Amino acid sequence: MSFETYDDLFEVVSEQYTAQKYRETLDLLDAEGAKFPEHASMIAYLRSCMAARIGLPEHAIQILSEAVARGFWYGAETIRQTPSWISLQGDPEFERLAAVCFQRQLEAVKDPKMYILGPDELGPYPLFFALHGNGDNSMHTLYGWNNLIDIDWILAAPQSAQAESSDGYVWNNQSAALRQLVQQFTDVGNEYQVDPERIILAGFSMGGETALRLALIGPIEARGFVLLGPGGPTIDDPEEWLPEIREAKGRNLRGYILVGEHDRTIPHDQIKRMVKLLNDNGIPCELEIIPGLRHAYPSNTLEYLQRAFNFIGVA
Template sequence: MKVLTFQEFTRQLSELYDKKQEITQAFEFLQQEYLRFPEHADQTYYWRIFMAARLGKQSLALQLFQEALDHGYWFSPDQLEKDEDLISLHPLPAFQKMVEICRQRLAEAHANARPELLVREPAKHADSLPLLIALHGNWSDARSTQEAWSDVTTRGWLLAVPQSSQMIGLNSYTWDDRQQGSHEVFTHLAVLNRTHTIDPERVVLGGFSMGAGLAILLTLRQSTKACGFVVLAPYLSEAELETLSDLLDRQKIMGRRGYIMVGEEDTRCLRPYPKTQW
C-alpha cells in the first residue's frame, strides 16, 4: 500500500475543499487522516478549526482552538481576524479571548526570532559542490520546504534552505521585508562558503511564491552572485515588476538564466506584467 505523504494529503484535501459542495467530505477526510502527521499538528489543527466553522460547528471549532492552545500551538492573530472561513467565530467572546492569547505568544516569539538555515549534503561529495538555495513561501518555514527540493541532493547538489526571521505565526514566516531577507540570504551564503567548497559558477536560487520573488530579485540584482534561478509561482509587487525590464536587459549580456513555473489558473502570478519579457 502506498504511504500517504503530507504533500499528497494536502493536495487531496485542497481538491475536496475547493469544491464547495464537498466541504463536509473534506472535513471527514481531514478528521480521518490528520493523526498520520503529528509533525504538522499546528497546520492540521488550523484546518480542522476553519472547516468546522464553515460547516456551522462553532462549538467544535472553539473546542479545537482551545485544544490547540493547550498543546502549545498558536496561530497568526492577523490571519485569524481576516480569514473569511472563520467569520462566524469573530463575534464570539471565547474566540476573541483565544486570539488575544495568540497575540501574546506572537509577541514573545518575535523577541526570540532568528534567521535559520537547514542544509542537506549531497549523496556523493565532490571537490567543489554546486549549490541550490531554496526559499520558502510566506506562511511557511524551512522544515516543510526542504522535502520539496531534496531530490537535488541525489544529483550531487548541496541544498540550503534558509528560514526567514520575519515570524507571523507558529512555524510561519515571511519575506515581506526584502532588504532584511536579502541580508539574511547573503549571510547564509557567506557561512556556506566557509563550511563547504562551493562551485561559484553553479550557485542557483530557488523558491516558492514570495520566496520565489526574492530569489528572482537576488539573482537579477546579483546580490548573491548566482548563475540563475528556478522558481515556482513567484510573487513580485507592482513596484518590483516595474524594475524588471532594466534588470533583465543586463542579464542578456551576463548570460544568466531563469526558469519560472506557474499553473495556468494562477491569476495572481499570471497577471499582466508591464512590458516585461519573461
C-alpha cells in the same frame, strides 16, 4: 472520499467552504486530515474555523488548544483577523492561547531558521539556494527539492524572518528579505565549500519572485536562477522589472522557469511576458510547462532540474 495528496484535499475543502458547507468541511478534515502530518498546523486551523462557523466555540477553542500544545502557533494577524474566529475574541481561554501564540511569533522573528543538506566530503560543491513560498516554510522546501543530494549538490533552504504562523512565513517586505538572505548565504559558505561558478538561486511562488530579484540585483553572484510557479505583486506586472533586468545584463546570468500546466494561481501570460523581457534584454531564460501540475512541487524534481542545469550551464 479519500485523497492521495494534501493539494487534492485542500481543493475540495476550498470548494466546500466557498459553498458554505461548513459541517461537511469539518467532517472531511476530521476524516482525512491526519493523513498529512506535515500540514497538521493548517489542518488544525481549518478545523477550528469550521467548528466556530457551525456554532461550536468550545470545540473550536479545544482544537486550537491541542494545536498549541503540539508546538504550533498562529500570528497576531491570523488570531485577530480570521473571520471565523471573530466570535471567539475575548473568551478567556482563547485569549490565553493567543498570548502563547504571540510570544512564539516574537521568538520566530528573532531567530530565522535555515536547513542545509549536503555531501559529507570536502567540496567545493554546487549550491542550490532555495526559497519557500509565502505562507510556507523551509522544511517543505527540503521535501520539494531533496533529490538534489543524489547528485552531490548542497541544498540550502532559508526561512523568512517574517513569521505568520508556526509553518507559514512570508517574503512581503522585500528589502528585509534580501538583507536576511545575503547573511544566510554567507552562513552557508561558512559551513560548506561552495563552487562559486555553480550557484543557483531558486524559489517557489513568492519565493520565486524573491529569488529573481536577488539574482538580478546581484548581492549574491549566482550563475543562474530556477523559479517554480513564481508569483507576487511584481510578477503580475513584468514591465516593472525592466530596470533590474537591464542592470543585470552582461553578468552572464541565465534562468529557467517552471510552471504547472494547471497552476491557476499564477498568471501564465505574464510569466511568458517576463521570459520574453529577460531574453530580449540579454538574460537567456527558458520556460517549461509541467504537464498536469498545479501550484506545487513536481514529484520528479530532478528530471526538470537537470534540464534547467543544462540550460544554465551548471550540470
